[in-house]
Amino acid sequence: MNANLVRQLQDSVLAVWFEGWVPGQAVSGNLMKKWFGKDEAFDNRLRTVVPDTIQRGFWKTHTRYFEHWKSHIGFHQNSKPDPQARIVARHAFENGYEDKLHPVHRAWLYMPLEHSEDKVDQALSVMKFQQLAEESSDTYKELFESFSKYAQDHKAVIDRFGRYPHRNKILDRKSTLEEEEFMKDHNGW
Structure with a gap:
């Protein structure tokens, strides 16, 4: 793929995802709501940008974001995470690439581990998010x-059930009675 085209795709997607945020400044509450909540205008903007990047293969090098973008562009929110995202994250760790990322970008590299149903990934997620919290400047502490606490909460669910019960229906898995009780008070994140 043409290097200029790759750069244009990267810039267009990341401009939408990080709109309004400048490295060194705090991440706004509005941006957090867009990332983790429901904002139809934001989702629609991603729907126009992300499919083109998927079609062109951009996601293969930016899976740290793609795994989370899927829920914004109409993929099933409770579906199993893309294993490619975990592979890219582990490759980044093993080759020292994560250290070259801004801490806010690094957090997105860790998200696929948090969303994994693998206990090893969960332990690594908690470790990475705790490390990020401990090493962060006051701006991001x-x-x-908060990210570290969510990682611990996710790990607790995997430790308890070995999977995310809120994914059972979409993945055609039968819930246990204990999972059904759990989901009465916990509908996922």
Whole structure:
């Protein structure tokens, strides 16, 4: 693929995902709501940009974001994460690439591990998010402490059930009675 085209795709997708955020500044509450909530205008903008990048293969090198983008562009929100995202994350760890990323970008590299149903991935997710929180500047400390807590919460569910019960229906898995009880009070994240 043409290097200029790759750069244009990268810039267009990341401009939407990180719109309004400048490295060194705190991540706004509005951006957090877009990332983790439901914002139809934001989702529609991603729907116009992301499919083109998927079609052109951009996601293969930016899976740290793609795994989370899927829920914004109409993929099943509770579906199993893309294993390619975990492979890319592990490759980044093994080759020192994560250290070259801004801490906010690094957090997105860790998300596929948090969304994994693998206990090893969960332990690594908790470790990476805790490390990020411990090493962060005051600007990002609250954000990364929150991410670290969510990683611990995700791990607790996997430790308890070995899977995310809220994915059972979409993945055509039968829920246990304990999982059904759990889901009465916990509908996922």
